[in-house]
Amino acid sequence: MKVLVVFYSMYGHVHRLAEAVAEGARSVKGAEVELRRVPETLPREVLEKMGALEAQKTFAHVPICTVDELGAADAIIFGTPTRFGNMCGQMRQFLDATGQLWMKGALVGKAGSVFASSATQHGGQESTILSFHITLLHHGMVVVGLPYAFQGQMRVDEITGGSPYGASTIAGTRGERTPTENEIEAARFQGKHVATIASKLAR
Numbered sequence: 069m070k071v072l073v074v075f076y077s078m079y080g081h082v083h084r085l086a087e088a089v090a091e092g093a094r095s096v097k098g099a100e101v102e103l104r105r106v107p108e109t110l111p112r113e114v115l116e117k118m119g120a121l122e123a124q125k126t127f128a129h130v131p132i133c134t135v136d137e138l139g140a141a142d143a144i145i146f147g148t149p150t151r152f153g154n155m156c157g158q159m160r161q162f163l164d165a166t167g168q169l170w171m172k173g174a175l176v177g178k179a180g181s182v183f184a185s186s187a188t189q190h191g192g193q194e195s196t197i198l199s200f201h202i203t204l205l206h207h208g209m210v211v212v213g214l215p216y217a218f219q220g221q222m223r224v225d226e227i228t229g230g231s232p233y234g235a236s237t238i239a240g241t242r243g244e245r246t247p248t249e250n251e252i253e254a255a256r257f258q259g260k261h262v263a264t265i266a267s268k269l270a271r
């Protein structure tokens with residue numbers, strides 16, 4: 069059973085969550101889990117101005133995802149930073165190249181799930197995940213979220229990302245906040261949950 073964790077990250081927050089999602093998925097018996105990133109679309113000069121070059125070096129070793137790899141997976145868990153309440157353009161561009169898969173119905177019946185990051189607490193994590201689900205549904209995927217069985221999303225004693233739609237983190241307006249233990253736990257839970265459902269679907 070193949071689980072693919074596909075992400076875009078500019079400053080590393082989504083990458084950190086992606087690692088936790090992969091860790092959770094790997095804890096399910098029979099799961100072969102691969103981490104992939106989608107291609108960068110911004111020119112180097114723009115990335116430099118955005119202060120992203122150093123951070124991006126820390127996950128440059130993660131292989132770039134191919135469209136064929138999506139077709140070969142049993143479950144795909146996508147991670148994206150928020151851009152004006154939606155997924156980032158890099159992820160959108162990657163998904164817009166999956167028309168061939170759609171034509172063949174290659175993702176129909178596979179588990180699909182989304183996690184996210186935003187700079188501010190109410191900056192659009194939920195809208196990013198929910199609007200991403202539309203693409204998954206067009207592909208015929210079985211959308212999987214983060215159930216309240218992950219009790220960490222009920223906490224009010226600290227500021228935390230995470231909702232029934234998926235794990236998320238708050239990066240801070242200068243990217244100064246790193247994912248908290250609770251947010252990492254949510255990501256692990258989501259990875260394990262998706263892989264468990266995928267193994268049931270594969271049977």
Ligand SMILES: Cc1cc2nc3c(=O)[nH]c(=O)nc-3n(C[C@H](O)[C@H](O)[C@H](O)COP(=O)(O)O)c2cc1C
Pocket residue numbers: 076077078079080081082083149150151152153154185186187188189190191192239243
């Ligand atoms: C063009 C652009 C639009 C953004 N829009 C939002 C937004 O609507 N709400 C928000 O809270 N953060 C917004 N952000 C901040 C990013 O979501 C934040 O940098 C990201 O979640 C950090 O994750 P990363 O380190 O994995 O890139 C935006 C950033 C950029 C560059």
